[in-house]
Amino acid sequence: MLLDELRDYNASLLQTGLFKDCCPNGLQVEGRAEVRRIATGVTASQQVLDAAIAWGADAILVHHGYFWRNEDAAITGIKKRRIAQLLRNDVSLLAYHLPLDAHPELGNNARLGKILGLEEQGRFGEQNIACLGELVPPQALAQFAAWIGGRFQRVPQVIGEDAKNIRKVAWCSGGGQGYFGAAIEQGVDAFISGEISEQSFHLARESGVAFIAAGHHATERFGIRALGEHLADQFGLEHRFFDQDNPV
C-alpha cells in the first residue's frame, strides 16, 4: 500500500486529530512511498530500528516516537543517529501515543484489561484514557499481583495489604501514575499502571487503595502490536513485532 494511505488510515482509525498530546501523532519521519513490510515496537530505540531495518521493514510503527514537547528540538547525538539511519535507509517512522492508549479495541488500556482478565466497565480521566472494571471473581491483592507477574513475566511493585480484597480495579498503562488520584475518587480497590512515583506510595497508604506498578514497557507492548496485526490483516502487509527487554 502507499505510505500516504497507511498514514491516513491510521489517522482515521485512531482519531489522532481529537487528542491533545505531547508529541506529533502520525508520520514523524518519511521514507519510501510504498509499504509492504511493517515493523512495530514500543519505542523507536536504536535496537528496534536496527532489528526492523535488518528485517527489511518499509515502515516502523511505535508507541513512543520522537519530538517530545519538552525536549531540545536540535537533531544531535542519539537523536541524529536514529533519524539519520531512518533517512539513509528510506524507512518511515510512524508514532501513536495517546490515541493508541485510548483506542477502545486496539488500545493499550483495552488490551491490558483483556490480558489481565478484567471486565472493562467504563473510562475516566483526561481524554477518557484510563479504564475502570472488575476482577471476576475477586482476589486477594497478593494473589492478583502474582497473577499479573505471571502474565508479564515480571514481578510488579505493589503498595497495599496482601490480604486486601480486590474487586473494582482501575488501570492506565505506561506512565499513568498521575491518574491514581482520579482512580481513588472512582472508589476502586486497586489501581494498575506501568510506573509508580514517590507520592503514589503516600496516596496508596492514606486512601487504602492498592497501587500495582507492572512496568511501563511491559504494560505498553500490546497496543502497537495489535495495530500491526490489524493492518497486516486489513491490507495484506507483512508484520513483525520487535520487543526489547526493558526492565522499567
Ligand SMILES: [Zn+2]
Ligand atoms: Zn508510554
